[in-house]
C-alpha cells in the first residue's frame with residue numbers, strides 16, 4: 062500500500078484511513094513494530110501452539126494469518142463457538158477467503174473495524190494488526206501493559222486516532238502524528254460517548270454503504286452515491302468517528318492535491334457531515350445542559366437538606382422543631398439506653414466498690430489478725446522463754462537448794478545419827494553393863510536370899526521337924542500316958558486331962574513359936590525379895606528408860622531421816638514435776654512453734670491469695686476507673702444533651718386560707734407544657750401556653766422536684782460548673798423549693814439540702830481516688846447590694862469583699 066496516500070477505501074467499503082503523511086513514516090514504523098510485537102505476544106499467549114517469534118515481521122504474521130483459520134480460532138477462543146472453523150485452505154495456494162470472510166463478517170457483527178482481504182494478502186498488515194488489537198481490547202479491556210491502551214472505537218478517548226487506536230507514542234508524538242480538526246477537539250468532551258458496539262456495527266455498516274468510495278477519488282464519487290448521502294437522515298446513524306474520518310480524509314486529499322478546491326458536491330457533502338457533527342454536538346450540548354440542570358436540581362436538593370440541617374442546628378423554625386422533636390426522641394431513646402447502661406455501670410461500680418470495701422475489710426481484718434497473732438506469738442514466745450528461763454533458774458535453784466539441804470541434812474543426820482548411835486550404843490552398853498551388873502547382883506542377891514531362905518527354911522523345917530518330933534513324942538507320951546492313963550486312968554482321969562491340957566498348951570506354944578519363926582523368916586525373906594525386886598525393877602526401869610531413850614533417839618533420827626527422805630523425795634518429785642512441766646512446756650512451745658509455723662504458712666498462702674485478689678482488685682479498680690471515666694463522660698454528655706440551660710416550673714398548691722380560689726393553671730403537660738387561663742379574657746385569648754423543660758404540678762414532692770436536678774450534682778464533682786436558682790414572685794415557693802419548710806424533715810428537704818447531702822455523699826464515696834474541697838458562700842443581693850451572709854464580723858461585709 063502506498064504510504065503517501067492519505068485516504069484509502071477498500072473493495073468492501075472499509076475506511077482504513079491510513080492517510081498519514083510521508084514525513085510520519087519513520088515514527089509510524091516504530092509504532093507499527095511495537096503494535097505487532099504486542100499482538101504477537103498476545104497471540105502466543107492466547108494460542109500457545111502458534112509459536113510465532115517475538116520479533117515476527119509483517120510477512121511472518123501474514124503467512125500465519127493468511128488462511129483465516131488462526132483468525133477464526135482467535136475469535137472462538139475469545140467467544141467460544143462464535144464462528145465455524147471448518148473450511149481449511151491449502152497453505153500454498155491463495156488464502157482461504159472463506160475463513161477470512163467468516164472472520165470479517167464476525168468483525169461486522171462485533172462492530173470492530175475490519176481490514177481488507179487484500180491487506181492480508183499483500184498489503185500493509187497495519188490494518189490487520191489494528192483490527193486484532195481492537196478485537197483484543199474489546200474482549201480484554203484494560204489488560205494492556207507497556208503503555209498500550211487500546212480501546213474500541215466505542216470508548217471515549219480524545220487522544221485516539223479515528224480508528225479507535227491509541228498507540229504507545231507520547232502525547233507529543235501523537236499530537237504530531239494526528240491532525241485534529243475542531244470537531245475532533247469538540248469530540249474530546251467526556252460526554253461525547255459513542256453508541257454501543259451493536260449500534261456501532263449497524264451504523265458502520267450503513268456508513269460503509271454510504272461511502273463506497275475508491276481511494277483518492279472522492280472527486281469521482283458517483284453522483285448517485287453523493288446524492289444518496291445527501292439525502293436527509295442518510296448520515297444519522299453514521300458514527301461520529303467515521304464522519305470525522307471522512308472529513309479528515311477529504312481535507313487531507315485536498316491538501317495532497319494542493320489545489321485547495323473541493324468539488325461542490327463534495328463540499329456539500331462535507332457541509333452536511335459538518336452539520337451532522339454540529340447537530341450531534343448540539344445534541345450533546347443539550348444533553349450536557351440537561352445533565353447540568355439535573356446536577357443543579359440535585360445541588361438545590363442537597364442545599365435544601367443542608368438548610369434543613371442548619372435549621373435543625375439553629376433550632377429556630379417550625380420545621381427544625383419537628384426535626385428536633387424527632388431527634389429529641391432519638392436522643393431520649395439513646396438517653397434511656399445510656400441511662401440503663403449507666404445504671405448497670407453504676408450497679409457494677411457499686412458492686413465492685415462493695416467488693417473492694419469487703420476485700421479491704423477482709424485484708425485489714427486479716428492484717429489485724431496477723432498482727433495480733435504475731436504479737437501474741439512474740440509475747441507468748443517471750444513469756445514462755447522468760448517462764449522457761451525462770452522455771453529453769455527456779456528449778457536449778459531449788460535443785461541446788463535441795464541438794465544442799467540434802468547434803469546438809471545428810472551431813473547433819475549422819476553426824477547426829479552417828480553421834481546418837483555411838484551415844485546410844487555407849488549408853489546401851491553402859492546399860493547392858495548395868496543390867497549385867499544388876500543381874501549379877503540379882504543373882505547374887507537371889508543366891509544370897511535363897512541360901513538365907515533355904516537356911517531359915519531348914520531351920521524352920523528343923524524346928525518344924527523338932528516340933529513334929531516333939532509333937533510325936535508328946536503324942537507318943539500321950540499314947541503312953543493314955544495307955545498308962547488307962548491304967549492309971551482308971552487311977553485318975555482328972556490328972557490325965559490336966560496333963561493333956563498342959564501338953565496342948567505346950568503344943569500351942571510351940572506352934573506359936575513355929576509361926577513366929579515362920580513369920581520372921583518369911584518377913585526377912587520377903588524383905589530381901591522386895592528389895593531385890595525393887596532394885597531389879599529400878600534397874601529394869603532404868604534399862605527401859607535407856608532403851609526408850611535410845612528408841613526415841615533412834616525414832617527421832619529415823620523420823621528426821623524419814624522427813625529428810627520425804628523432803629528429798631518431795632524435792633525429787635518437785636524436780637520431776639518441774640522437769641515434767643518443763644517437758645510439757647517444751648512440747649507446748651514446740652506445738653506452738655509448729656502452730657505458728659503453720660499459721661505463718663497459711664498466712665503466707667493467704668497473703669499470696671490476697672496478693673492475687675489484690676491484683677485482680679487492682680485490675681478491677683483500673684477497669685473501674687476507666688469505666689468510671691467513660692461513665693462520667695457519658696453522663697455529662699447526657700447532661701449536655703438534656704440542655705445546658707433547663708427551666709423547670711413548679712406550681713405551688715393553695716395555702717390553707719386560699720382554698721376557695723380557683724386555679725388559673727388549666728393544664729400541666731407531661732412534656733413541659735403549661736396552659737394558664739386568664740378568665741377575664743374570652744376564648745383563645747384567655748389561654749396561654751408556656752413551654753418548660755418540665756412542669757411540676759402542685760402535688761409534686763420535694764424529692765420529685767430534686768430528681769431532675771440531682772444528676773447535675775454529680776457533674777459538679779466531675780468538674781462542671783452548675784448553677785441552680787429559683788425565680789418567682791414573692792410567696793410563690795422559692796424558699797420552700799430550695800430550702801424546704803421551716804420544720805423540715807428529711808422528706809421535706811429542699812434542693813439545697815439535698816444537693817449538699819449528695820455532694821458530701823458522692824465526695825465521700827470517691828474519697829479513695831479524689832479529694833474534694835467543698836466551700837460554701839451565702840450572699841444576699843438586696844437593693845443592688847451584695848452582702849456576705851456568712852461573714853463572722855458583725856458588720857456584714859459588702860461586695861467587693863476586702864480580704
Ligand SMILES: Nc1ncnc2c1ncn2[C@@H]1O[C@H](COP(=O)(O)OP(=O)(O)OP(=O)(O)O)[C@@H](O)[C@H]1O
Nearest residue numbers: 713714716789790791792793794795796797798802
Ligand atoms: N410546694 C409547696 N407545698 C406546700 N406549701 C408551699 C409550697 N410552696 C410554697 N409553700 C408555702 O407557701 C408559702 C410561701 O412560700 P415561700 O416562702 O417559699 O415563698 P418565696 O417565694 O420564698 O417567698 P419570698 O420571695 O417572699 O421569700 C410558705 O408558707 C410555704 O410553706
